[in-house]
Amino acid sequence: MPVWDSRSDGFLAYARSQHDFGAELLARHAPEQTGCCRDCGRVFPCEAHEQGVRMTEHYGYWLSDPSDAG
Numbered sequence: 001m002p003v004w005d006s007r008s009d010g011f012l013a014y015a016r017s018q019h020d021f022g023a024e025l026l027a028r029h030a031p032e033q034t035g036c037c038r039d040c041g042r043v044f045p046c047e048a049h050e051q052g053v054r055m056t057e058h059y060g061y062w063l064s065d066p067s068d069a070g
């Protein structure tokens with residue numbers, strides 16, 4: 001059993017905050033011309049960027065409007 005009811009407001013609020021955090025990670029951890037991350041200086045894509053990708057993809061699924069699925 002999942003911990004969250006995916007239709008509850010609590011879950012959606014949580015998903016939205018996690019999605020926003022992931023998007024913030026993506027915005028900050030972007031590649032420089034050198035091919036390194038401009039925020040943490042690691043080889044791009046850095047761990048934080050990958051985490052941002054996972055978070056925005058995972059939680060974006062819950063936030064997407066079903067009518068978009070077409």
Ligand SMILES: [Zn+2]
Pocket residue numbers: 029030037038039040041042046047048049
């Ligand atoms: Zn980084």
